[in-house]
Amino acid sequence: MKKQVFLFFLIIGAGLTACSYHLQVTGSKQNVDDSGKSSVEMDSLIAPYRREMMKEFGQVIGEAETDLVTGRPNSTLGFWLCDKLIQHAKDSSFFRNEPVVAFINIGGLRADLPKGKITVGDIYKVMPFDNRMVFLKLSLDKIPEMEAYLKEKGGEPIGGFKLEKGKLVFPDNLAKEKNYFWVVTSDFLANGGDNMFFFNKPLQRFDTNTLFRDFIIEAVKKEQKIVFYPEERINW
Structure with missing residues (x-):
């Protein structure tokens, strides 16, 4: 379960990182493209951990x-x-x-x-x-x-x-x-x-x-x- 807690904070931290990229849309077109790419990559990275965490935490x-x-x-x-x-x-x-x-x-x-x-x-x-x-x-x-x-x-x-x-x-x-x-x-x-x-x-x-x-x-x-x-x- 400690592993799940770690994953929880990892996912939260990753989400905040993704958000920080997203906030750069006011910059150049290149920044917008990088933001979208980074966000997708981050979501792809944490998706398996999110599923594992939700399975454990959702157990009745x-x-x-x-x-x-x-x-x-x-x-x-x-x-x-x-x-x-x-x-x-x-x-x-x-x-x-x-x-x-x-x-x-x-x-x-x-x-x-x-x-x-x-x-x-x-x-x-x-x-x-x-x-x-x-x-x-x-x-x-x-x-x-x-x-x-x-x-x-x-x-x-x-x-x-x-x-x-x-x-x-x-x-x-x-x-x-x-x-x-x-x-x-x-x-x-x-x-x-x-x-x-x-x-x-x-x-x-x-x-x-x-x-x-x-x-x-x-x-x-x-x-x-x-x-x-x-x-x-x-x-x-």
């Missing part, structure tokens, strides 16, 4: 039976992704009996997934960044900072706990018993991106090579028919 991998949208304070797309991240963690023996939550940012989701068929290209629109999945072990002392952040931002996608009347509430006592919890997030946010400084100095950190975008693609392929109804996971 699933279907959304409800609208998956971004937004604050509650995001169906963000909540669905957070739940998938937690499920992925819980499928491993290491996290099976651990308190796990997900915390990402709405700014990292650049498009909605409206009701209908979902293609690989749609996921690239949602997640155009090469962010990777990270697991952070945090003490409960971080909770007040996270609550303040959510209030300041007006909400962000979360999973594994809820914000009720401004307080983060876990579904069970596991985090309280262990005095810590794990957060699934992106490397960008884990490094303090978007001012998420509460991720600084975790008790433990596991970095993975899994791209968020690839994870979403595989999650859609696995689920096939996605149904996620709006819910008030965050309220003040």
Whole structure:
């Protein structure tokens, strides 16, 4: 898929080059002829790559039976992704009996997934960044900072706990018993991106090579028919 991304930018760049030639039509007749020839040659050069890219990006991998949208304070797309991240963690023996939550940012989701068929290209629109999945072990002392952040931002996608009347509430006592919890997030946010400084100095950190975008693609392929109804996971 990285090859496809490269081809995408190659095609875009080639298109811009062709356009630059085309803009020379105000010059001499010779310039006009060269412009047309160069443009045709460029189109001929990139045509096979364009076809390959469109075939890959146009592949249907699933279907959304409800609208998956971004937004604050509650995001169906963000909540669905957070739940998938937690499920992925819980499928491993290491996290099976651990308190796990997900915390990402709405700014990292650049498009909605409206009701209908979902293609690989749609996921690239949602997640155009090469962010990777990270697991952070945090003490409960971080909770007040996270609550303040959510209030300041007006909400962000979360999973594994809820914000009720401004307080983060876990579904069970596991985090309280262990005095810590794990957060699934992106490397960008884990490094303090978007001012998420509460991720600084975790008790433990596991970095993975899994791209968020690839994870979403595989999650859609696995689920096939996605149904996620709006819910008030965050309220003040």
